[in-house]
Amino acid sequence: MENNNWTHIPVMGMKIAETLLLKKDGAYIDGTLGLGGHTKYFLSLLGPAARVLGFDKDINALRMAVKNVNDARLAAFNKSYEFIPQVLGELGLPGVDGVLLDLGVSSYQLDDGRRGFSFQSEGPLDMRFDTGAKLTARDIVNDYSVRELEKIFTDYGEEPSAAKIALAVFNARRVKPLETTADLAAVINRATPRRGKTHPATRVFQALRIAVNDELGTIERSLKFLPDILNAGGRAAVLTFHSLEDRIIKNIFKQLAADGKIKLVNKHVIEPCFEEVQNNRRSRSAKLRVIEKI
Numbered sequence: 164m165e166n167n168n169w170t171h172i173p174v175m176g177m178k179i180a181e182t183l184l185l186k187k188d189g190a191y192i193d194g195t196l197g198l199g200g201h202t203k204y205f206l207s208l209l210g211p212a213a214r215v216l217g218f219d220k221d222i223n224a225l226r227m228a229v230k231n232v233n234d235a236r237l238a239a240f241n242k243s244y245e246f247i248p249q250v251l252g253e254l255g256l257p258g259v260d261g262v263l264l265d266l267g268v269s270s271y272q273l274d275d276g277r278r279g280f281s282f283q284s285e286g287p288l289d290m291r292f293d294t295g296a297k298l299t300a301r302d303i304v305n306d307y308s309v310r311e312l313e314k315i316f317t318d319y320g321e322e323p324s325a326a327k328i329a330l331a332v333f334n335a336r337r338v339k340p341l342e343t344t345a346d347l348a349a350v351i352n353r354a355t356p357r358r359g360k361t362h363p364a365t366r367v368f369q370a371l372r373i374a375v376n377d378e379l380g381t382i383e384r385s386l387k388f389l390p391d392i393l394n395a396g397g398r399a400a401v402l403t404f405h406s407l408e409d410r411i412i413k414n415i416f417k418q419l420a421a422d423g424k425i426k427l428v429n430k431h432v433i434e435p436c437f438e439e440v441q442n443n444r445r446s447r448s449a450k451l452r453v454i455e456k457i
């Protein structure tokens with residue numbers, strides 16, 4: 164597993180591979196396939212009889228991943244990772260040896276203005292991972308009450324000026340509905356002064372994305388079934404990029420450990436090394452937690 168050329172390796176790829184891939188010909192799940200970066204790397208280390216089941220809600224990402232990985236040991240599913248137990252049932256597979264969840268949005272999605280994830284690229288206020296889903300960020304921004312908006316900005320964005328921004332959105336949409344990422348970023352900019360290095364829209368955009376995709380609800384529902392889908396000695400690794408998610412993961416893993424269902428492989432959260440952060444900015448806020456089925 165020695166490989167020093169990790170600039171081509173996805174976030175904490177080597178560390179995850181080392182911790183997760185304990186069986187060379189095991190069955191693994193990549194619950195957030197993205198463009199297949201982790202899976203491609205894992206398959207380069209695994210044996211000929213290994214298999215990876217890859218899940219992604221985003222059909223475009225999934226298609227690109229299949230092309231990028233280009234390996235018959237990968238089976239791809241355009242489904243949320245919360246449906247892993249059902250898919251395993253349909254495949255008649257009682258358990259797997261490892262699961263990876265690399266949570267959040269990919270740079271591929273962030274950089275595509277048409278998806279509406281980023282205030283840095285103009286596009287429609289969309290933010291759906293699953294482009295067939297009903298609820299968009301536009302619906303939330305234009306239809307939710309000021310109180311609901313404030314709650315979303317506070318709970319999912321930890322935004323100190325949530326009330327002020329919610330009111331500014333309400334006042335702006337009375338004149339004209341907010342249609343684009345630029346419309347929303349302009350309202351946020353006018354409502355809040357810039358504090359430090361973070362753009363005031365960062366937290367609000369994160370909050371809306373979490374709400375549109377019910378990200379925290381999905382995590383909570385899914386982490387609880389991990390012990391049921393892992394073979395004895397199998398491991399699950401969860402990679403997060405903000406404290407909100409990491410707190411939820413930490414608490415659920417603690418509870419599963421207290422219930423005697425799993426053990427924590429790392430007592431403390433694992434973070435990328437200085438060198439990786441220097442070479443890959445996306446890794447700078449990464450936090451990794453790993454559990455093992457008893």
Ligand SMILES: C[S@@+](CC[C@H](N)C(=O)[O-])C[C@H]1O[C@@H](n2cnc3c(N)ncnc32)[C@H](O)[C@@H]1O
Binds near residue numbers: 376
């Ligand atoms: C950070 S990216 C993963 C990148 C991937 N590990 C790689 O190396 O290319 C997260 C991916 O998870 C997907 N995603 C988000 N929520 C999901 C869910 N509930 N189920 C399945 N995929 C999801 C997103 O569409 C996105 O493609």
